[in-house]
Every structure is written in C-alpha cells, then in structure tokens.
Amino acid sequence: MFLFGGIKSLTNISPRNVVVRNFKVAIVGAGGGIGQPLSLLIRRIPGIDELALHDLSDTKGIAADLSHISQWGRVLAFKGDEELEPALCGADVVVVAAGMPRRPGMERDQLMAVNGGLAIKVATAVGKASPGALLAFITNPINMIIPTAAEVLKAQGIFDPRRLFGVTALDVVRSEKFISDFMNISPNGVNIPVIGGHAGITILPLISQCKPGFKGTSEDIEKLTYRIQEAGTEIVNAKAGLGSATLSMAYAAASFVESLIRGLNGQEDVVDCAYVASELTDAPFFASSLELGKYGIKSYPPLPQMSDYENESLEKLLPILRQNADEGVAFARKCLKDISPIPAALP
Template identity: 30%
Template sequence: MLRRAKITIIGAGNVGATCAHWCAAAELGDVCLLDIPQTEDMPAGKALDLMQASPIMGYDSNILGTTDYADTKDSDVIVVTAGIPRKPGMSRDDLLATNAKIVTSVGEQIKATSPNAVVIVVSNPLDAMVQQMWKVTGFEPSRVIGQAGVLDTARYRTFLAMELGVSIEDISALLMGGHGDTMVPIPSCTSVGGIPVTQLIDSARLDEIVDRTRKGGAEIVSLLKTGSAYYAPAAACAQMVEAVVKDKKRVIPVAAHCESEYGVGGYYVGVPVVMGAGGVEKIIELKLTDDETKAFQNSVDAVKSLVATMNDLLSA
C-alpha cells in the first residue's frame, strides 16, 4: 500500500519549524515536529499554525506537533536540529559536551522508534554531532548524514552571484571539509554558466568571498543580535530530505562517513556525494590539487581533534 513519506524533525525551534514549513509546502511528505516535554504544547501550536496555512498556500501535507517519540515511529527521514546555541560565558567545550549529550539521547530514541530511517544531523558543532549520532544509533554510515555542505555552498553561491550580478541559478560551486573556519573551496569545481570562476574573479577577491562564506553564520548572528540563521539552514535540510524521499540522486556536498575515501580513516567530513533513497549512495572522490589536498587534510585534522575532545568530555 502506497503512503506518503513520514518526515520527523526533532527540535521545534527556528530551524526545525522552518524546515517543517519548507517540507510541508513542497509536499515532501507528512511531517512530525517534536520537541522536549518541557516545551509543553509549543510544537503542537506551530504544527497547527502550519496546517492552517495549507488551504492558503495549497499543500496537503499533514503536520503533527508532539513531545512524544511514539508519534515519530517508523519515520522515513529524521532531521535532528536539537541542541543549544552557544551563550555568553559558555566555552566551546561546554557547548560541545552539552550538545553531545543531547544528541546521544536523541540517537537512542531514534534507534528505538525508527530503525530504518535516514538521519540528517544539523546540530552543532556539526562534524562531531553527526559522528556521535552514528555511534549511538549503530546505523549504516550511509544513513547518518550531516547537513553543512549544502548550506555552506549556498552561501558561497549567493556571495558569488552578488559579486558578479548574475542569477544564482548559473552558479555551480563546491566546498569540502569541516563546517566552519576550515572549510575548503574547490575553485576547479566552481563555475558561472559553465565559465570557471577564476576567469571572472581574481584570486584575492575570491579569497575574500570564501572568507565571508566561512563566517556566514557569524555574520547573520551579528546582524540579528539575538538568535542565529534559520531560513537557509532549514532550506538546506529540506533539499536533503527531498533527495531521500524522491530518490533524486542529487550530487551535493554533505558530511559523510569516509573510511578509505580521501584517506580520512573513519570520520565524518564534508565531501561531494550522490544522495538518494538510501542516504549517501556514493562518495565522489575528486582529484584535488596539492594546495586543495593540504587544506582538506588540515580540515580533517580539525574534525578529528573536535571528535577527540568530545569523546574525552563524554567519558569524563
């Protein structure tokens, strides 16, 4: 019997609720929006509000807000946005330890209620959180994926389009590595209407745009004053959900579990993949230049250090 895909979003804050909005509006499936019991009826309120928008916007997705993991049973795709943002006075290790514990709890629930789901992790620090989710669930690594590359690449494409005054539709770009300051641009895989970007923007200016991309999230935080980005992160999640529920075979950058690929050796790091119904169906290995290889290895080393710190904090 055919049925709609079941999409669960864990964490009903700005990113989670906006992801629910994008997924419902695109009719990717029925949506379950979950948050912790302490939020009481908040997820139900957001879900009902989204349902009431459906006659106006013309979508038929059912949206349920809940604090009970039983309602998420047998989800096809689960997006995990749960976690806390870094607050004033909080150290990087405090954030890492707190969110690792939250992701551990969430992973245990997912394993019990939706053992066949594809899990997309958004919680930060991303590269460590997706590693922990994979460890806790015990799922095949292809079914546990980190969302960062889609967002980072979208920011990069936006800044390139703004710089050149062209349509974002004509910008094709790729960023690899960890999410944050060590992300690695791949100029050879960046083009504008098929024209290599290096023919349109000089290297110094391109470096400035890459630097702005690396700091893209912080720039929005500084503008908002309170809170952080959520429209673009949520849209990036929805694109990944679509790739799974429609078996799109999208070639996109995600945080995927690499063993022999790129010589990573068992860690999650941003790489281009083919993403479909099975999650990460193939990791695409590029021939990187010497400079790109060096930068990528530096990024991988930063991810390994982050994971090691997380493991130390969790075992303390």
C-alpha cells in the same frame, strides 16, 4: 547531470504534477527559530504523507497552523521526552534542529556539553523507534555531533554510514550566493562543492570547481573563502549575539531534506553535500558531494582535482576533523552505560 547542491529545487516544487511515494518526516526541535521555518518549507516538499513535529514545548499550535496549508499529508504534534519515540516511530527521515545556538565567544566544548547530550538522546530514540531512518543533524557543532551520534548508533548495533548526515548545505547556499554576487550573476546558475567540515577553516568551498568558472583573482578566492568560513559569525554579530543563522539554515536544510526524499523515491543523479562517515580522506568523517538513493548514500564521488590553494587548505583542515571525531567519540563513550544493542536488521 550531477549537481553539487540540489539547493535551488525548492523554488520549482509542484506536488500536483510529481508522482512520488509517501514518506514520514519527523522534525526534532520543530518549535525553534530554525524548526518553524524548516517545518513550513518541508511542508511544501512532495512525497511527505506525514510530518511529525516534536519539541520540549507544545507544538500543537504549529501543527494546526501548518495543517491548514493546501498540501497533501497530515501534520502531527508531539511534546516532551516521553513523546520523542512516538514522534519518530516509523519515520523515513529524522531532522534534528533542536539545540542551543552558538553565542559570541562560546567555545566549542561549551556548545558540545549541551548539544552533545541532545544528540545522544535523539540517536538513542531513533535506534529504538526508527532504526532504518535517514538521520540528519543541523545541531552544532556538526564536526563533533555526527561522530557522537555514530558512536551511539554503533552501541545499539544499528549504525549504517549511509543513513547519518551532518547538514552542511548552508555552506553551499552561502557559497552560491556570495560567488553569484561577486560575479553579478543569478545564484540559480551557480554550482559549487563544499568539502571538509562545518566550522571555520574546516569549511572548504572548491571555487576552482565552480560552474560557471569563477572570474576573479587568487586574492578574491581567498577573501571569498574566508567570508564563507566566517559567515556564521557574520550572522551572530548582526543579531547582536541574540541568535545565529535560522532562516537561511532552514532554507538550506529543507533543500537537503528534499534531496533525501528524491533519493528515497528512486530518482537518479541526486547529488548533495553533507558531513558523513567517509573514506575519501584520512579523516573518519568528512563533508563532500554525495549521490543519494533509496537507502541514503548511494555513492561517494571522488574528490575533484583541486588548486594548490585548496590542496594546502585541505591539509590544514584534516587534523582538525580527526581531532573533532576523536572528541565526539570520547564524548559519546562517557554516556553509553545505559545503551544496549538492539536486535534489528536494516534492509
């Protein structure tokens, strides 16, 4: 059965009774507010033989701490720009949790000015050290970061749209939780696709496709949709501007990484949501449900039949995604002077 999330499987992981291949996962930004809990949760995923932790500050203490957990595999620490490529070397999955969090009143361009450079640095290093890796960005603004990273990988001659992801799993997690609270049921029984992008009105939960069927009015749907779209601001305000979503983001991202690992391992019917290069709409990058496999994205399930409200919302968000993509590409092209093609063929 196809599930929209793959979000809840972390609670059922049992490495001792699952037969899997071994993979290397590298986390860039492993010492941060998302990176540390993410590293802990990823440590529990079966099939990871090596977990490489990288940050600008020393990660030796974090690696030592995690290495004491009674799970298979080793944990290695890497520090600074000079050790970025060694950290990524041979990785099957690279997860980027580094970057500046969003602050109250911060404009998208301000956030991109800092985090866009980071995306370029990591995508360049991946191209040199692990061109076949699945590259998943948590770093915001996702709607611009992924087009930027794609342009850098294209400049190196190694872009594969099946292997680049913007992690939007938190939108799914929030949708499941908020809907389950509204319906007074367990979130473990809720499945819902979230399409579009990863900011404001570009986040579109398809409540008409919720399983079990949503029991509420059209007004309830609009209120829930708005809360899901603005949930990030809810956390920023709750933290009094001193941070953004970290623990919930780590939970969602670890669940997505587990989906990637299960796909790499050849498991069937692994479906999750992410923001990727896509032809489902006229926006070049779009979040939707994806079937995952041995080389990343295996297939792009078509968009389901949507309600009138959802179709109208989709028409409103597509111009924003197109503009975000153009801005991400333009940002990358300003920084590509020192990047040359890499003569490497992907399998």
